[in-house]
Amino acid sequence: MSGDVFRDICCAEKRGINTEVLEQILYIAVEIAREGREGRKIGTLFTVGDELAVMEHSRPLVLDPLFGHPNEKKQITLHDVRETIKELAQLDGAFVISNDGIAISAARYIDVLSDGVKIPLGLGSRHMAAASITRRTSAVAIVVSESSMVRVFDEGKIISEILPEIWMMRKHGLFMNMPTAKERSTEDIVVRTRTDM
Numbered sequence: 002m003s004g005d006v007f008r009d010i011c012c013a014e015k016r017g018i019n020t021e022v023l024e025q026i027l028y029i030a031v032e033i034a035r036e037g038r039e040g041r042k043i044g045t046l047f048t049v050g051d052e053l054a055v056m057e058h059s060r061p062l063v064l065d066p067l068f069g070h071p072n073e074k075k076q077i078t079l080h081d082v083r084e085t086i087k088e089l090a091q092l093d094g095a096f097v098i099s100n101d102g103i104a105i106s107a108a109r110y111i112d113v114l115s116d117g118v119k120i121p122l123g124l125g126s127r128h129m130a131a132a133s134i135t136r137r138t139s140a141v142a143i144v145v146s147e148s149s150m151v152r153v154f155d156e157g158k159i160i161s162e163i164l165p166e167i168w169m170m171r172k173h174g175l176f177m178n179m180p181t182a183k184e185r186s187t188e189d190i191v192v193r194t195r196t197d198m
């Protein structure tokens with residue numbers, strides 16, 4: 002996915018949120034949604050940007066496993082950090098990611114205020130926390146639901162819902178749009194083939 006596509010689903014750039022970092026976290030979120038951990042589905046929450054304000058509006062739920070490591074070892078572009086995040090995603094709470102792509106804290110409870118947030122009925126407290134923190138700060142939040150859906154929040158509301166499988170198909174160019182596809186039909190089967198392969 003190019004940064005341009007990402008800007009289409011998130012207005013973060015307007016407020017100076019780093020869209021490349023958002024994109025990286027979105028990839029990790031999609032991977033968590035697809036892979037789960039040790040054979041079971043897991044959910045988690047990321048905040049990206051405005052990290053000082055997010056830290057102010059949140060509390061540790063356990064001793065912070067990311068605390069005390071040098072920043073250069075906590076860059077989300079590093080393979081080891083991505084794998085660590087996937088492992089720590091099994092813990093309750095949220096990851097706080099700084100605007101320059103450092104995983105600064107894990108397993109944080111986000112203080113929640115429901116004033117001014119708009120989320121559909123049926124979503125639970127993780128989604129409410131994401132809506133609330135994006136309403137109170139300039140951060141953008143990404144929720145991986147245990148139901149495998151990935152949702153992006155900005156300014157107290159959902160701005161994008163991502164089905165991980167469709168996302169991955171798009172990434173690998175597996176969609177066959179009409180202009181590049183040809184169709185052959187037999188009695189009850191339609192075969193669509195890319196013509197540009």
Ligand SMILES: Nc1ncnc2c1ncn2[C@@H]1O[C@H](COP(=O)(O)OP(=O)(O)OP(=O)(O)O)[C@@H](O)[C@H]1O
Nearest residue numbers: 044093094095110111124125126127128130146147
């Ligand atoms: N305020 C919060 N800050 C950080 N994490 C939270 C907060 N509230 C809930 N969570 C996390 O969300 C988890 C799931 O809670 P809940 O089932 O109510 O959320 P949900 O929005 O329905 O998410 P899911 O779709 O994944 O079930 C909790 O176990 C906890 O880890």
